[in-house]
Amino acid sequence: MSNIKPIPRFTVITLGVSDMRASIAFYEALGFSRRMRTTGEAVAFFDTGGTVIALFPWDQLASDATLPDQPRPTSFRGVTLAWNCSSVEEVDTVLDFAIACGASLLKSAHKTDYGGYSGYFADPDNHAWEVVVAPGIEVGDDRRVHLPD
Incomplete structure (x- = not known):
């Protein structure tokens, strides 16, 4: 076994969807760039411009998204996706x-x-997305979230 510690990376969030064609159309309509189209409707990959993982207490996240915490329904599993923005105006624009x-x-x-x-x-399969501008979290020209040290 090697003593080299791997560099952690978070690369893919896979969403389970009920209608591939409708979900592919939805995410393309949002403007995400589809890659590896040779997979057809078996699997679809979209370039999101970068990913950040965040941890937040389940009950507080459910409350923030106005979803019930108990009993834990299949519609909310303790995960939300986020679309960080640069301004209040951008949040409104993205939601609309x-x-x-x-x-x-x-x-x-x-x-x-x-x-x-x-x-x-919520997307067509009720995956919850937060659209947010947050103090101290910058969205760069590269579309990536930049966090302070």
Whole structure:
């Protein structure tokens, strides 16, 4: 066994969907660039521009997304996806755009108790997305989230 410690990386979030064609169309409509189209409808890969993982208590995350915590329903499994934005205006634009693409609004955008601005939408399979601008989290020109040390 090697003594070299691997560099951790988080590379793929795989969402289970009920209708591949509809879900592919939804994520393309949101503007994510599909890659490896040779997979057809067996699996679809989208370039998201970068990924960050965050940890948050299950009950608080459910509450923030206005989803029930108990009993733990199949519609919420303690995970949300996030679309970080650079401004309040961008949050509003993204939420409106997602709804126009077929998303359902879970929670209207609002000022948060931590000084940010956030709202939630659900994709066609009810995967919850937070659209947020948060203090101290910068979205660069490279579309990636930059976190302070």
